[in-house]
Amino acid sequence: MPEALFRHFEKYIRLSAALRAELTARILFRSFKKGELIHHASYICTHSYFIQRGLVRVYFLKDEKEISEYFSCEEEWVNSPKSFIQQQQDIYFIDALEDTDTWVLEVHDLVYLFDHFPEMERYARLSMGTVFGHYMERITSMRFTTAREKYVHFCRTYEDIYHRIPLGMIASYLGITQETLSRIRAER
Amino acid sequence: MPEALFRHFEKYIRLSAALRAELTARILFRSFKKGELIHHASYICTHSYFIQRGLVRVYFLKDEKEISEYFSCEEEWVNSPKSFIQQQQDIYFIDALEDTDTWVLEVHDLVYLFDHFPEMERYARLSMGTVFGHYMERITSMRFTTAREKYVHFCRTYEDIYHRIPLGMIASYLGITQETLSRIRAER
């Protein structure tokens, strides 16, 4: 039973027994091992993953290199946003940085829930607001001029997970080289 | 009658006569002259503006300077997002870069509409998806390494409005100096 997921929903809406039952019927549990690929960019993203335990990375390739787009951890949904919403291909890969347990919902099940439970629409609107906040924060951080400012802001924003992410992935997230980030960390 | 606004809604949902009437009753028309301030950061943002004609800038102050956050034009809603959604202060100012005509909705009227018209929830969810796309695009663009790449991407993304925005404001949007942007423009 996806208790953690129910608790997450109830931050935004009251879950009726009927909705609870439909969710339970349509959601699947799935685990990923550290390093395992969750979504490959050559496919359309048809599943959304609610992370119960673990840490994942959304990234894309530029000049053969993996560039981190963002990181998601416990109590968050992760998918390839544009691909999932518009059901078209996009550039993002998703992999697990730690052993990760998820609850998985297929896009057509989600559509069914939207069509039959108006409160799901409200949930989506409100929780999107939260995600929105993250994006604004991200944009803010990107405009910090110096590499040090960016890194300090990153550590403040991801206080709970920054020490679980390899240095090189943080560097690509911040748009700086790993050498520079290493030097920044060294000085203190 | 806010015909342009109705058309916008109908991209996402069918507007019932009842919802149409409520919208009409609650929305106000307001014009702003070029250079006029639409929202000041010292206030909580209680209104959302649907732009019928014109161009506005959302910006904030850093070290006395105005930094452009983004630009909005025809057929888009503009407000100070976090301030409007969470009804708390935030750093953003909004002003008109051209003479601008808007339809204005107060936050408590919007809440009323959400509470009485479930299709408004759906509208919000779907249209937020669009805005989301813009943000993703924005983040992508910010990670382009060179100033030239950023500018080229900006021109492609804002093809219809980039020539309506002063150079200095574009530079601050891109996080580069106006001297650098001027030099980039010169070479061709």
Added chain:
DNA sequence: CGGAAGATTTGATCTATATCAAAAACTACC
């Protein structure tokens, strides 16, 4: 229409960070 304020361009340095290269420190798996 003319002049002042603002916006853009041009020029001459300076510096933070990229790049290239190699050593050192981890990690993990057979």
Added chain:
DNA sequence: GGTAGTTTTTGATATAGATCAAATCTTCCG
């Protein structure tokens, strides 16, 4: 538990773009 592979650190240079300064070019209002 040792060794191959990965990740991080350290070092030496190169460079894009910042900064400072001043000259033009626009705009707009009295």
